Amino acid sequence: MEGQAAFSDGSSSSLVRGEMKLEEDEEDFRSCCEDEEVWKEIEEIVKEEPKEDLDEFSVKMFFKGMSIAEDGDSGSGFSGIGVVMERIEHVPVIQVQKKLDFYVDESVADYLALMDGLAEAMQNNIRRVYAFTDSELLYDQITNEEKLEVPLLIALRQRILEHASNLEAFVLKLSPCFDLERPLRLAQVAVGVVSFPANGSESRDNCSICCEDKMSPMMITMKCSHKFCSHCMKTYVDGKIQSSQVPIICPQLGCKYCISINECRTFLPLISYESLENALAEADILHSDRIYCPYPKLFCPA
Template sequence: MRLVVYSIDTSGRRKGNIRVRYKKLVKIKKRVEKDDLTLTFQTKKDRACLLIRSISKKLSMSNRDSDHREDDLQSIILEQRRELMAAQALDSDLDFAFHLQLQEALAASLALQPSTSTSTSSIPEPHHTSTTTTENGGVSSFSVLQSDELEKLVQEVKDREASELEMRRVREDLNRRIHDEKFAREILRIPEDDWKEWGDNYEKPLPGEGCSKSKPVADNNNNDDDAVFRIYTKGLVSVEEIRGVKTALAGIGVAICDPNDNVIFQVRKPLVGNGMSKNAAEAKALIDGLNAAIALELKRVTVYFDYNPLYQFVSGRWPPKQRKIAVLVNQVTLLRKNFMYFNPKLVARNDVKFAFKLAKDAIVSQVTRPAESSHGNNLNEACVICLEDADVSRMFSVDGCLHRYCFSCMKQHVEVKLLHGMVPKCPHEGCKSELVVDSCRKFLPPKSIETMSQRIKEASIPVADKVYCPNPRCSELMSKSDILEYSKDFLDVERSGARKCVKCHGLFCIDCNVSWHSNMTCFTFKSLNPHPPAEDVKLKSLATRNLWRQCVKCNHMIELAEGCYHMTCRCGYEFCYNCGAEWKNKRAMCSCPLWDEDHIWLEQDRDFDEDDEDEDEDDEYYDSDSDYY
């Protein structure tokens, strides 16, 4: 540590001006901060960076040698802890040196004043602080954070060692139990005469604990893998109320039993974020059960579950329709290859009571934990769209289905749907729950709320009942039935087709959808005005030139930019873009081709297709949806 001592010249003339001496003191303080503190912080930052680079280098080197990885990790943790303590001590010493220099500067400045004006007791004593706080957090906050991370790492290592030790103990206990059961069966098969002759000397220790002194038994089976173990799995999804907010929670339970149905291993785990569907929760429970059986080195298992769709998926009778469920089922198929014998069975709910209780306890733990925790207000939840953790108060729950997503993802989802002229619904795949405008005020701006209300209003009115005000400055959407009731108070609607707009209060004809032509029938008006307005002529000309199509149900103009000829209008009507024929049940009612190559293959794709053909053959495809945790 470099201690900089600043001397103050007090032999100058006394001007009796405290302000002048105060300015000198400020300059001294600035000099101390400039010459010493800035260098100190820079030095400590460099030291922290060197520590991180050193640890990363040592970790990468330790990963190369798998035999000594645990010892290397422990030594790295100890070394980093020592260096961290040294850095904290250096930080504290530098802080103490600064306060000492500042005290000397104050004492020298006060010495210039008359003795009656000040007292030596007013000079603050230097205090030795353990940490230094800076405007941007400083290195002290970094050291505290690094210390916390070290503690977490040490705890994770201890937890992993304890888990491995417990798994090893369970595995040894299981092997001993299997050995004892087989040994008991062998004793029962020994004839009574043979038992009287040498039964007292018959023994069969576990492999590695001694040598067998028994005589060979003719029907003795030396294969330890003939026992069939039982795996009970259950995935639950439940709607619970946490702090007055209804939340969908999921949990899984797994019970592994021996052939006599004695529980030897249990798994109880909550599912956070993904896995909020019944199929996914059941599949993940099965995956965890198979992984636990593989860790116990079991080779012959029978899996019991009470959920029929999962049984059909695993047995291969039903192909999963959802892509994420298909990924989980494929993972189950890969895990099955680790077993010599794998038999799935569909049973009643009472037959999986072990796993059901574990899954229920996993859900209860999620409900009770926020209430017991002192930091319950900081409860986070993972959004299944962006996979980011968000505060539970920033999560939106869809009314009806209770699917939960963060405000940011919901805002983007709703705005995109509104941009395409559609009524936004729940983002969950296959969910038809519609969003409520009042609930969406939490994350939508007022302009989007207004647009959403308009879209919902448009969707609520049947296509045949829709009518727009012909005034170009109004264009208010109304239903024929509502405007009929509204106009009865002002007009004789029974004899004429006159209607009154509910917004601009202008009169128009409901039959020909133009401004009201008083004392003139619709036929006379059309005869006097045979040509449509110039705006309509321009629109039809533009639609003809660009080959636009008009929906026969809502008259909405549609343009095919790219893709196939199967068009779905915003009103829900499906038709063929080529001939206009309707699509029913996802099938075309015409013989037109499904697509045109010019609309499928873009020009830039043509240019790069031949150049990239060879490279694409060597590329590997990775599906990010496989990481469902």
């Protein structure tokens, strides 16, 4: 049975199952967040679990944070988050994709993914969120108030609960990792990770554009066999889109291979990929509007 916890408003007080238990870290929690009013509200918002009946104001939220260390345990690397919110049928999903400006542990990235997902949900007038995570640590700390000793996590949990208190219902569930493949992929693309290396592998490859040795998971091999890092390819493709130079040719000098849109999907963030689709569509329209002379030899001599 999957774990879960539910938060909802006080409109069904007769169905209350219990209040959130405050653990020994309550004083630290309050002193860190310094918001007694918000804390009092949170103490009252745990009620019976709502069902996952989606409507225009409800979503199923799948979120994931990911981090990849650049130099072993040196504390440097890349972190990103991905969120996918499913809505009722025929309504587009809501997606959040972000590369963090700093490297954090993956557990912290999970917190940030949930926090940003809830913020985005509220901006889209969502009132009920059914969230799914594969992090037992996050689940236990959000739902069971497990003892926390890290000030950053204490503060992030507070922010998450603040967002939850503004919703009619918030349900957090444990879910198998394969249910989170979509948000994980968003997070990977955000930081430039194309593939994961084998355990223990720290191999690097040279990028033909920046001429630097990059981690293998961040390298892309085109079908023409030329290899570049995902960061350089993103910059290259963005430049071509802005100048309307589509289809996009391989950046290798002398290569005439046209990079497929499916290849671009593996390394382009959502916004860049949508821009590429629009640019290709506009190019097709311009091409289709061309009128060719039916008598080129007569009226258009070479």
